[in-house]
Amino acid sequence: MKKNRLFFLISLLMALCILCLSSCGTTSNAASSSSGTNSASASGLQGTDLGATPAPNFQLVDQHGKMISLSQFKGMPVVLTFFYTHCVTLCPLIAQKIYVSLNQLGPKAQQIAIIAISADPTGDTPTNVLAFSKEHGLEGYTNWHYLMGSRAQLTPIWHAYGVAGLPPNATVMTENEMTHTSVVYLIDSQGREQVLLDSNFLPSQLTQDVTILLHK
Numbered sequence: 642m643k644k645n646r647l648f649f650l651i652s653l654l655m656a657l658c659i660l661c662l663s664s665c666g667t668t669s670n671a672a673s674s675s676s677g678t679n680s681a682s683a684s685g686l687q688g689t690d691l692g693a694t695p696a697p698n699f700q701l702v703d704q705h706g707k708m709i710s711l712s713q714f715k716g717m718p719v720v721l722t723f724f725y726t727h728c729v730t731l732c733p734l735i736a737q738k739i740y741v742s743l744n745q746l747g748p749k750a751q752q753i754a755i756i757a758i759s760a761d762p763t764g765d766t767p768t769n770v771l772a773f774s775k776e777h778g779l780e781g782y783t784n785w786h787y788l789m790g791s792r793a794q795l796t797p798i799w800h801a802y803g804v805a806g807l808p809p810n811a812t813v814m815t816e817n818e819m820t821h822t823s824v825v826y827l828i829d830s831q832g833r834e835q836v837l838l839d840s841n842f843l844p845s846q847l848t849q850d851v852t853i854l855l856h857k
Contacts, residue, residue: 679842685853687846688827688836696721696828697801701758701788704770709786712832714754717784718854719828720847723804724787725761726769731823731840736777739825741844743782746851753851754784760799760806762792802826829854 679687696719700710711719720739724732736757743750759765770787774780792809799806804824825838827850836850 679838679846684835686827686836686850687842688838688850691826691834691837693829693833693835696826696832696834697798698832699758699788699798699801701790701794701798703786703788704767704774704780706767707786709756709788711756711828714784715832716830717753718830718851719754719756719826720851721756721758721802721826721828722824723760723799723802723806724757724773725759725765725807726773727761727764733777735823735825735840736773736779738842738844738847740778742847742851743779745844745848749852749855751783752855754786755779755782757787758798759787759789759795760804762790762795762806764807765789827851827854829857 679689696711698710698712700708703709711721722735722739724736726732739755743755746753759770765787767789770789771780774785774787779785792806795806798804823840825842825847826834827836827838827847829835835854838847838850
């Protein structure tokens, strides 16, 4: 089952890379582009249908030094993505879209968890992560967690979610060295992966998805 899931994720993410994804070392005009592969499913959710597959659990430390696991958020929808703080294109763009969506949700935004997992075990220090969180207006949300760890801790999680983290010794902002996967997973209150949004998603699409998941 795990091998089948991994094959599915790899195939899906490869397709997204061909269609829409770009590296954080590449500029993007995603905010003004069309929604790309983020079409509506039969349930009304925007994004690529993931078939309600159980989301792999993880446990890492957040920006406040608190141990956080995915399983502790059973009962609320989870927005899951992968960032690194020195990114100057897609990570800030996705963070801004999440911020806009949270504002659109209003008080309901406090009923969801927003989790970013580090794609850079070296550069994502607590100081950098706190600065990133504040810069993008996310620190004020109760359930915002930017999770960090060593490469040994992060690699299995990247693998489980079909994500490419930054390679070792990636210190220069170049297309080859700073590539990582820029996607957003929507996980329902039962801990199941519902849809995957590529980097071209619109804030309104995320808002719609979360609203639907809040009523599931």
